[in-house]
Amino acid sequence: MSKLLHADNNRMLRSRVFRLGMASLAALVLLTFALEGDAGILKRTESGFQGLLLFLPMVCSFIIILYVGHEFAGGAIRNKLIVGHLRSRVYTSWMVVGIGVTVIAMIFSAAMLAAMCAIDGGMGKLAAKPLITVWTVLLCELLSNAAMSLLFAVILPGAKGAVVSFLYQYALLMVFMISMDGGGIGWIKTLSHFFPQGLMGVAALQRAPEKPWLYMLCSLGAAVAFYGVGMYSFRRKDLN
Amino acid sequence: MDYVLETRGLSKRYKHFTALQDLSMHVPKGAIYGFVGRNGAGKTTLIRLVCGLQFPTEGSFTLWGTDNKDAKINLMRQRMGAVVETPSLFPYMTAKENLKQQYRVLGLPNFDGIDELLALVGLADTGKKKAEHFSLGMRQRLAIAVALCGNPDFLVLDEPINGLDPQGIVEIRELILKLNRERNITFLISSHILDELARIATHYGFIDRGHIVREMSAEELQTACRKCVSLKVTDADVLARELTKRGIDYAVTGTDTVDVYAQPNITELALALWNDKCEILSCTERDENLEGFFLSLVGGESHE
Numbered sequence: 001m002s003k004l005l006h007a008d009n010n011r012m013l014r015s016r017v018f019r020l021g022m023a024s025l026a027a028l029v030l031l032t033f034a035l036e037g038d039a040g041i042l043k044r045t046e047s048g049f050q051g052l053l054l055f056l057p058m059v060c061s062f063i064i065i066l067y068v069g070h071e072f073a074g075g076a077i078r079n080k081l082i083v084g085h086l087r088s089r090v091y092t093s094w095m096v097v098g099i100g101v102t103v104i105a106m107i108f109s110a111a112m113l114a115a116m117c118a119i120d121g122g123m124g125k126l127a128a129k130p131l132i133t134v135w136t137v138l139l140c141e142l143l144s145n146a147a148m149s150l151l152f153a154v155i156l157p158g159a160k161g162a163v164v165s166f167l168y169q170y171a172l173l174m175v176f177m178i179s180m181d182g183g184g185i186g187w188i189k190t191l192s193h194f195f196p197q198g199l200m201g202v203a204a205l206q207r208a209p210e211k212p213w214l215y216m217l218c219s220l221g222a223a224v225a226f227y228g229v230g231m232y233s234f235r236r237k238d239l240n
Numbered sequence: 241m242d243y244v245l246e247t248r249g250l251s252k253r254y255k256h257f258t259a260l261q262d263l264s265m266h267v268p269k270g271a272i273y274g275f276v277g278r279n280g281a282g283k284t285t286l287i288r289l290v291c292g293l294q295f296p297t298e299g300s301f302t303l304w305g306t307d308n309k310d311a312k313i314n315l316m317r318q319r320m321g322a323v324v325e326t327p328s329l330f331p332y333m334t335a336k337e338n339l340k341q342q343y344r345v346l347g348l349p350n351f352d353g354i355d356e357l358l359a360l361v362g363l364a365d366t367g368k369k370k371a372e373h374f375s376l377g378m379r380q381r382l383a384i385a386v387a388l389c390g391n392p393d394f395l396v397l398d399e400p401i402n403g404l405d406p407q408g409i410v411e412i413r414e415l416i417l418k419l420n421r422e423r424n425i426t427f428l429i430s431s432h433i434l435d436e437l438a439r440i441a442t443h444y445g446f447i448d449r450g451h452i453v454r455e456m457s458a459e460e461l462q463t464a465c466r467k468c469v470s471l472k473v474t475d476a477d478v479l480a481r482e483l484t485k486r487g488i489d490y491a492v493t494g495t496d497t498v499d500v501y502a503q504p505n506i507t508e509l510a511l512a513l514w515n516d517k518c519e520i521l522s523c524t525e526r527d528e529n530l531e532g533f534f535l536s537l538v539g540g541e542s543h544e
Contacts, residue, residue, distance in 0.1 A: 003346065003347030008346050010344060016332065032289070069474050070324065074328060074330055074331055075324070075326075075328035076328050076341075078322070078324055078328045079342055079386060079387075081292045081293055082293075082319070082320065082322045082324075083318055083346055084313075084314035084315060084316070086314060086346070107245045142246045155388055238294040239288070239293040240288070240293070
């Protein structure tokens with residue numbers, strides 16, 4: 001397992017898709033700040049945060065799906081299986097790398113946001129407690145997103161999976177936002193606890209969603225379920 | 241005999257298609273095993289099963305005596321390398337980076353031997369050129385180098401010379417022979433370019449419609465393909481006695497047929513046989529190559 005992790009981590013850190021993903025997140029934070037040029041620092045930081053809520057799951061998904069897709073497309077996955085690595089370990093290694101990417105992307109985005117806020121002298125105006133709660137909930141939701149992305153990567157390797165994942169996430173976003181506008185439809189409201197898109201409209205930089213622990217529990221549960229389904233699917237899959 | 245790979249009644253069925261049916265084959269240690277069959281005969285499917293990329297529907301196989309259902313099969317797989325269909329590479333990496341990546345996958349403690357491997361496959365001077373810019377022959381050689389990481393004892397190559405130019409074909413052939421002789425690596429090579437396979441293989445397995453039609457050594461094949469005069473007579477024993485008396489090499493292939501590996505004086509032979517009340521019913525000259533032998537085994541019609 002450690003061999004695979006070493007190989008996968010190394011490849012991820014050197015991959016173009018990872019660097020492009022990080023660059024796009026940086027560009028996004030800068031853009032949201034620039035678009036809210038005349039607003040106060042807190043409003044501009046909030047806009048940046050909302051932008052991240054929207055794009056962070058998508059960017060992480062793209063990175064994970066395309067990273068894994070490269071192994072399928074180039075056939076390099078064979079080089080792991082031929083030399084005796086178990087499929088369960090190969091999948092788990094991808095999962096760990098996917099979690100790593102998610103954590104790095106989140107820390108990187110938070111640092112960018114903090115840096116922009118600090119330049120404008122707004123850091124002192126932010127309360128620490130809701131900030132920590134919100135980012136912790138977001139991290140849990142992003143872990144569920146990472147597990148879901150890996151499932152997509154295995155079922156539909158490559159660009160096809162990335163497109164389907166984007167459409168899926170966009171559809172989720174629309175359903176949750178439309179539902180929340182009308183005060184929230186019961187089962188959709190429940191469903192929103194499992195996906196990062198469900199935080200749109202209920203979380204802000206200084207406002208945690210109601211019952212944050214429920215969000216964390218649901219998203220971590222979803223992450224485990226996605227991981228299980230993905231692993232099952234990959235272990236049974238005939239590869240070319 | 242020690243076998244590196246042995247399959248027993250191996251079958252692979254997809255939804256509406258049977259790719260392999262009750263296939264049994266034996267790859268001896270140290271051999272270059274030519275796996276011969278038409279497109280769609282099941283060569284690549286078998287290789288995928290052996291490499292762990294797909295799972296058999298029925299039957300089993302062993303690698304160095306370890307059954308595929310045994311947990312230790314993964315340890316045995318560490319002793320093999322393979323190039324299945326297209327070269328399995330990261331196109332955006334250089335040749336050296338691709339090898340380093342495989343070293344990491346194998347958990348090798350350092351990168352010693354990479355330069356040696358690159359030199360072995362003739363890619364030592366590719367520098368910073370990415371694999372995506374390599375020619376097909378270079379990619380094929382790099383894929384073999386990746387498969388050679390960790391010093392495997394068994395190398396599986398699926399159509400290794402497909403699409404290569406004549407120079408590339410010669411290079412791959414010489415590389416295979418060198419590895420077999422110097423490192424005693426056993427090879428399983430699937431191909432439908434029979435003339436090329438005939439230059440290197442020590443053993444053959446002929447596959448058709450998912451079955452092994454015949455397995456034989458290169459010597460047996462050579463005998464089967466020797467230029468000969470096939471005589472059909474009323475009494476093969478009489479003919480055999482006459483040929484032995486004259487010191488002529490022959491093989492009795494049936495109750496009434498004998499293959500004679502020389503150009504006998506037919507008139508003298510016919511007279512001698514006539515004295516023993518044996519008639520020659522027909523006389524056919526045969527000159528088969530591997531291609532002809534293969535076609536005679538599987539029939540000439542296409543399956544596609």
